[in-house]
Amino acid sequence: MLYPSFSRQLLTTHNAGSKSFVLAFSGGLDSRVLLDLMARFIAQYPTYSCHAVYVHHGLSNNADVWAEKCLAWAKQSGISCDVERVMVETGNRISLEQAAREARYKALAKHVQQGDTLLTAQHSDDQIETFLLALKRGSGPAGLASMPVILPFAKGTHLRPLLNVTRAEIEQYGKAHQLEWVEDESNQDERYDRNFIRHQITPRLVERWSGIHKAVARSSALCGEQEALLEELLSTQLAQATQQDGSLLLAKNTTQRVGMALIRQWLKRQKVVMPSLAQLEQIWFNVVLAKQDANPKLCWSNVEVRRSQGKLYLLQQWSDISQWQASLELNAACQLPQDLGALVLSESGCDKALRYPQKDEQVTVRFCYQGDPIKPLGRSGSRKLKKLFQEYQVPSWLRSRTPFIFYGDKLVAVVGYFVVADFSGDDIAINHRI
Known part of the structure; x- marks a missing residue:
């Protein structure tokens, strides 16, 4: 029954102004099943089109073999496919998972034209993992909202059509249709938090509470609604505080609670890696409330927030060029x-x-x-x-x-x-x- 519900969701949530899909195709079980579902969908609705993209991160010795398999499977399915090679930034203070994800979506964005829909194969087990990781970090409603089914992306939208489907259902479909897929050896490495949750935590949760998938989905949706409501309520105040040069000027009587919320919304609109609660508090106390003659800043990820003339500026971190x-x-x-x-x-x-x-x-x-x-x-x-x-x-x-x-x-x-x-x-x- 996976295909009928899948096709209904594509027909009801896809932007009717365009009939073009871009499929993020890693060759793993999830995206392999998504490729097969899309092939069936295109056969039934030939006015739609789909193009697959395999992102070659260069992190595994098997990546070249996986790329060839993806090209072959896409060709068998009657779906065109490109291989995008990316460079993943590594370092002691850089999360490899996050860096790979950022590089991957940057590569995929190049293929999403006006009105196109990017398809990725995250499912309800992935949602549990994302929810628990946010819980581990002490996230608020924005983090606990986890992954939405659909959201804006590049020039189009990003749709997760399998987000309400369990990993077990996807595996059952793959085996029933005798599909082949690749096994990424890194998925077994439990040093990564997501893999630890996948292999050690989620199975026990499902065994204890069979409805955990729906419960997490419901909690994520409620958190998402609360975050959307907060954004709506603050939209007028944020528009007034945002200056023509993109900086943020908070009114002198702004309270800490409202001020931090406005800073979060301001940063969110600029699509940067969001600071933690501790970092957000540092922006408030050490940057916003710093002495008038101070030169305060807070750095995280590859950006920094600074203050000048009472206004906050979001800047990219640059290396020293004084010797150039x-x-x-x-x-x-x-x-x-x-x-x-x-x-x-x-x-x-x-x-x-x-x-x-x-x-x-x-x-x-x-x-x-x-x-x-x-x-x-x-x-x-x-x-x-x-x-x-x-x-x-x-x-x-x-x-x-x-x-x-x-x-x-x-x-x-x-x-x-x-x-x-x-x-x-x-x-x-x-x-x-x-």
């Missing part, structure tokens, strides 16, 4: 590091700023200056660069990412802010393209 430098040639674009755009010194343009460099003055761009006080054009007297940045209200994190132009060892311009008086002229325009 490059030569500048007239009328030639110089590509800056870390998505900082390109810099061009041009002899054309209406806003001329610099004089020509002398023959012995090598022109370079750098991101560090530790020299003498500077006198900007139009100012009386010289000031230290730190004081000038404060006057120009340049946030602290932008100061180390602002390009400096040098003639020899002399600073001649801070791009976007000022030209040093002794080097001003009508010969060269500065163009910074982001």
Whole structure:
């Protein structure tokens, strides 16, 4: 009876404006069954189409073999299939599971066009695991809501059509239809929390309480509804607090409870890895409530929250570029590091700023200056660069990412802010393209 309920869900939940599906196909039991179900669905409803994508993480020596099997099974099913190779970031402070998941969904997103539906094969046992992992972390309603059946994804939607189906039912279907699938050896490694729950906890829960799948599904749905209600109630206040540059400005009379909730919703909309409760509290106490002259920040995952002029900013963590430098040639674009755009010194343009460099003055761009006080054009007297940045209200994190132009060892311009008086002229325009 698995197929009839599956096809009904696809017909009722799929976006009627598009009839294109993208199937995340790992070759394991769950996605192998999903491929077979989709083949039957397409045969019955030929106006729909499906394309499978195998994401090659490079984490197993068997990945190449799995990729070939997936291509073969998809071809047998009459479904096109691509292999996407990804690089998974590893490190002592990085969760391999999380890094692989992020890389996988990033690869899948490239295949989801406007209105398409991504299909993944998570089932109700996976939901139990996700719920218990959230419980272990001490998550609130947002975490305990676990995995929704359908949600926005890339340019379309993400649908989990097997989320109310048990692993036992999926295995029964696979065996009844004599399907082959791959066995990922990492799924047996109980050092991973999810595998420990799968092999040691869920079977005992099912043995004790046969209705545990439905109970967890019900609790997850209730938590999801409560989170959605909170988001709806805070939507107007969040819109008022969110500034044009994407920063968050909390009213001075905002309470801790409301303030932390607004910060969570603000971060959620920016689709970053959510901070833990302890980290959220640190944002409130150590960033929001820090002294006015402080330069507070909180880092987690690959992002950080900082405060400037009373506003909170979400930023990507960047490596140090203080030692980076490059030569500048007239009328030639110089590509800056870390998505900082390109810099061009041009002899054309209406806003001329610099004089020509002398023959012995090598022109370079750098991101560090530790020299003498500077006198900007139009100012009386010289000031230290730190004081000038404060006057120009340049946030602290932008100061180390602002390009400096040098003639020899002399600073001649801070791009976007000022030209040093002794080097001003009508010969060269500065163009910074982001």
